Amino acid sequence: MIDGPEIGPLQALGGPCPIPVECERDFLRDFDQNHRSTGIAYSDYAPAYEYGYRMAIENRQSTFEQVEDLLKQDFLKAHPNCNWEKMRAALSYGWRCAKARL
Numbered sequence: 113m114i115d116g117p118e119i120g121p122l123q124a125l126g127g128p129c130p131i132p133v134e135c136e137r138d139f140l141r142d143f144d145q146n147h148r149s150t151g152i153a154y155s156d157y158a159p160a161y162e163y164g165y166r167m168a169i170e171n172r173q174s175t176f177e178q179v180e181d182l183l184k185q186d187f188l189k190a191h192p193n194c195n196w197e198k199m200r201a202a203l204s205y206g207w208r209c210a211k212a213r214l
Contacts, residue, residue, distance in 0.1 A: 129165075129166055129169045129170075131162055131165055131166075132213070135165060135206075135209045135210070135213070138205075138209055139157075139158070139161040139202075139205070139206065139209070140154065142161075142202070142205050143157055143161075143202070146201065147198065147201070147202065150198060152195075152198065156194070157198075157199070157202045159187075159190075159191065160187065160191075160194075160199040160200075160202035160203040160206065161202045161203070161205060161206035161209075162206060163183070163187055163203055163206065164183075164202065164203035164204060164205065164206025164207040164208075164209075164210070165206040165207065165209055165210040166206075166210075167179070167183055167203075167207065168206070168207040168208075168209075168210035168211050168214075169210050169214075172214060176204055176207045176208075180200075183203065184196060184200070187199065187203065
């Protein structure tokens with residue numbers, strides 16, 4: 113058995129890299145502080161946090177700004193009814209969380 117970071121429930125959503133529990137806690141904290149008042153549920157924001165995290169890992173050499181247009185296009189393809197500006201903030205936070213761990 114290999115010891116590693118504890119893996120949280122977002123890993124169950126699939127994808128090449130697991131989301132560490134401490135990042136999920138950060139996502140929830142960010143949601144509580146910045147997005148809960150929007151009336152949109154955390155479950156609607158979670159894919160944006162996760163996607164941002166995963167894309168930062170896959171694009172280690174890029175900044176968020178360098179790939180933002182591609183991220184937006186890809187995310188909106190999967191979530192066409194979302195409010196991009198609200199999801200962008202969560203996606204960017206997920207990106208920063210991953211970059212801080214690299």
